[in-house]
Amino acid sequence: MSNDSNEVLYKKYKLEGRLDSKKLFKEKHPDTEYKGTIADAFKKQFNVSDNDYERYVKKYCNSDEKHSEIQKIKSKFTGERKGWPDGVVAFYDWYKGKGQACGYCGISQDELYKLFSKDNNKKLPLNNAVKRSFGTLEIERRDSETNEYNPENCILACPLCNNAKSNLIDEENWMSLFAEPMREYYKKLLGKDLKNEKPEKLAAKPLN
Numbered sequence: 001m002s003n004d005s006n007e008v009l010y011k012k013y014k015l016e017g018r019l020d021s022k023k024l025f026k027e028k029h030p031d032t033e034y035k036g037t038i039a040d041a042f043k044k045q046f047n048v049s050d051n052d053y054e055r056y057v058k059k060y061c062n063s064d065e066k067h068s069e070i071q072k073i074k075s076k077f078t079g080e081r082k083g084w085p086d087g088v089v090a091f092y093d094w095y096k097g098k099g100q101a102c103g104y105c106g107i108s109q110d111e112l113y114k115l116f117s118k119d120n121n122k123k124l125p126l127n128n129a130v131k132r133s134f135g136t137l138e139i140e141r142r143d144s145e146t147n148e149y150n151p152e153n154c155i156l157a158c159p160l161c162n163n164a165k166s167n168l169i170d171e172e173n174w175m176s177l178f179a180e181p182m183r184e185y186y187k188k189l190l191g192k193d194l195k196n197e198k199p200e201k202l203a204a205k206p207l208n
């Protein structure tokens with residue numbers, strides 16, 4: 001088995017929680033012997049070298065923040081989102097492909113964390129309300145009638161765009177009239193230009 005396919009397996013197993021739970025791993029591999037950790041069993045089962053395993057952990061699980069990126073994205077895969085076509089790996093790839101930025105105004109997750117972080121420079125929210133106090137990008141469904149979670153119908157939105165647009169302003173008007181002022185507001189709060197350009201016009205909404 002090539003290293004590449006081992007990496008794909010690692011990512012899949014990690015996202016499915018099989019590397020975090022002996023029970024889950026064992027369900028899939030009832031004949032695997034356990035001498036040591038799940039990691040050891042995984043390495044043995046798929047002939048993964050220590051070096052490769054370490055590389056995967058570094059790539060997917062290391063993080064300076066409290067939770068690794070893979071855990072963060074995995075934690076969003078709940079409820080109705082579990083119906084995402086092709087499952088959690090496809091969801092992870094979709095999320096990563098969105099470039100960690102608001103699809104409407106373009107603000108990046110890093111910039112949002114700066115504005116919402118708990119240190120003294122925190123600018124948002126304006127009061128101490130807990131809701132939306134972390135500045136995490138939200139997964140918004142574009143067509144609220146079909147309300148489906150799939151790659152075409154979902155967009156990452158910052159808390160301000162998502163909240164202000166809500167279901168009262170349609171996408172096209174939001175993009176053409178409000179996205180730029182939102183960028184100006186963020187620019188003022190950050191004291192500098194946003195890292196990303198304003199996103200291009202959105203793709204046509206999926207048909208019902």
Ligand SMILES: [Zn+2]
Nearest residue numbers: 102105158161
């Ligand atoms: Zn936004």
